[in-house]
Amino acid sequence: MSDLNTVNIVLIDDHELVLNAMAQLIASEPHLQIIGTFQDAETALESDLITNDVLLITDISLPGMNGLDCLSSLKASGLSVNAIVLSMYESPHYVATAKELGVKAYLSKRDAGDLLLMAVNEVVNGHTFYSPQISDSLETQTEELVLYQGLTDREKEIFILLALGDEVKNVAKSLDIAVKTAHVHRRNILNKFGVSTGFELTRFAIKYGLIDPAQL
Secondary structure, three states, X not given: OOOOOOEEEEEEOOOHHHHHHHHHXXXXXXXXXXXEEEOOHHHHHHOOOOOOOEEEEEOOOOOOOOHHHHHXXXXXXXXXXXXXXXXXXXXXXXXXXXXXXXXXXXXXXXXXXXXXXXXXXXXXXXXOEEOHHHHHHHHHHHHHHHHHHOOOHHHXXXXXXXXXXXXXXXHHHHHOOOXXXXXXHHHHHHHHHOOOOHHHHHHHHHHXXXXXXXXX
């Protein structure tokens, strides 16, 4: 996409006021054109408006399919859509996941009003953009998140279940493994994190956006 040509944009946000505010801001730039606004990812995907020629701006927290799952679905279908994530979630976990999905810009909703057009123009010109709060968060928290990223896939599954408050016997049942095996995994995970209780795993998981507090 080039800033000399019209840039077609699709917006996804479940808050109508936010959606309208973004639309008005974007409409102030003559080279930017909104071709669709949606309050959920499923409807946006069904519209067939999202193509490789479109810039997608989406929130993460959406009813039903979240914004990152929407991007994952697009990637799985073979599309490499230029995308900007606009979210209250600022943890390195979400940012790292967004990067893996090819997201070009990640903005905190707290400063999106000031930086959205800047981010759009950076992406349009082939650059990446992260709001200052996101960059600061990455620098200070990434070292701790390495602990989680260093777990095996099975340990990550068990970590999430433990962080959600599941007892070991329920973890074993959910993953169809022996209770003894689940106990061994739990002990290894606690040792790797240098903690002694599941509650400390829960605090870590909430801090880095690995679980939603609403799930507890």
